[in-house]
Amino acid sequence: MPVPGEPGLLAAVTPATAARRTLAPLERELAENRIRLEALTKAFETAEVVYAEGRQTGPQSSTILRGAGEIAETIDAAVGLCKAELLTAQPGGRRPPAILETVVRRNLDLLSRGISQRTLYQHAVWNHPPTAGYIRTVAEAGGSVRTVDEMFDRVIICDRTVAFIPTLSDSPDEALEVRDPHVVRYLANVFEYAWARGTPVDPAAGKRPEIVVSELEQSIVRFLVAGHTEEKIARGLGISRRTVAEYISRISRRLGSVSRAQLGYLIATKGLLPESQDERSCPP
Missing domain, CATH: 1.10.10.10 (Winged helix-like DNA-binding domain superfamily/Winged helix DNA-binding domain)
Known part of the structure; x- marks a missing residue:
C-alpha cells in the first residue's frame, strides 16, 4: 500500500487488509443490486396479482362449455338476447326431430320480433324429410335458408358479438363460446363466403332444386x-x-x-x- 508522506513508496500489508480494501466496493455494489432485485421482485409479484384478478373479473374471450344442458342453456340465452341478426351453419344431412321441434319455435319467435335470420345447411338435408320440412317452415316465415355441397364445422353467431363453435374434442357435449371480436368477425366472414355460393331454399318448391x-x-x-x-x-x-x-x-x-x-x-x-x-x- 502507499506510504503516507512518501510519494512513490509502497509498504507491504497483510492479505486480510488488502482483501478488505479490494472487496469492499464489490460488496457495496452487490448489496445495492440485491436491494434493486428485491424491489423488482415485489413489483412483478404485485403485477401478477393484478393481472390474475383482471382475468377473473374481466370478460373472457372464450369459454369451454361442457354438458348438453350447459351448452343448450348458454346458446338459448344468447339467442334470446339477439337484437338484430342470427347466423347459423349446420353441417350434415339431418337433425333429430326432437331438436327440430324445439328450434323451430325459437326461430319463429325471433322472426316475429323482426330479427334477421340466415341459416346454412348442406344439400344433404333434402334427403331427410323432417329437416327439409323444418327449413321450409322457417323460410315461409321469412327466414333465409341456403344449402351448399360442402361446409365447415357448426357455428352459431349472435349479433356478431358472440359465437359458438365445436372444440377439438370428439365429444358432442362440448362447445366453445367465443367473444373475442376479432375471432367472431373472422367466423362471420367465413359464413358470408359460404353463404354467397349457397343455393336459396324456395319454400314454394315441392322438391329439391x-x-x-x-x-x-x-x-x-x-x-x-x-x-x-x-x-x-x-x-x-x-x-x-x-x-x-x-x-x-x-x-x-x-x-x-x-x-x-x-x-x-x-x-x-x-x-x-x-x-x-x-x-x-x-x-x-
Whole structure:
C-alpha cells in the first residue's frame, strides 16, 4: 500500500487488509443490486396479482362449455338476447326431430320480433324429410335458408358479438363460446363466403332444386377423381355411403363405365369437371 508522506513508496500489508480494501466496493455494489432485485421482485409479484384478478373479473374471450344442458342453456340465452341478426351453419344431412321441434319455435319467435335470420345447411338435408320440412317452415316465415355441397364445422353467431363453435374434442357435449371480436368477425366472414355460393331454399318448391342434384354430383365426381373412398365422400358431403354409391352407379351407367378405374378415366376425358374449377380439399 502507499506510504503516507512518501510519494512513490509502497509498504507491504497483510492479505486480510488488502482483501478488505479490494472487496469492499464489490460488496457495496452487490448489496445495492440485491436491494434493486428485491424491489423488482415485489413489483412483478404485485403485477401478477393484478393481472390474475383482471382475468377473473374481466370478460373472457372464450369459454369451454361442457354438458348438453350447459351448452343448450348458454346458446338459448344468447339467442334470446339477439337484437338484430342470427347466423347459423349446420353441417350434415339431418337433425333429430326432437331438436327440430324445439328450434323451430325459437326461430319463429325471433322472426316475429323482426330479427334477421340466415341459416346454412348442406344439400344433404333434402334427403331427410323432417329437416327439409323444418327449413321450409322457417323460410315461409321469412327466414333465409341456403344449402351448399360442402361446409365447415357448426357455428352459431349472435349479433356478431358472440359465437359458438365445436372444440377439438370428439365429444358432442362440448362447445366453445367465443367473444373475442376479432375471432367472431373472422367466423362471420367465413359464413358470408359460404353463404354467397349457397343455393336459396324456395319454400314454394315441392322438391329439391335441380342445381342441388347437379352440385352434389359434381362434388362426388371431383372427389372420385382425387381418389377418395365412398366413406370419406359421404362424410364430407353429409350424406350416406349408400347415397354416394347410388350417385356413382348412376354416373357409371351414363358414361358406360364397368370399373372404378375406367370411370375416373371417362370423367377426365369427357370433361365432367369444369376446367376453371380448382380441386378443393378432401373431406375431413
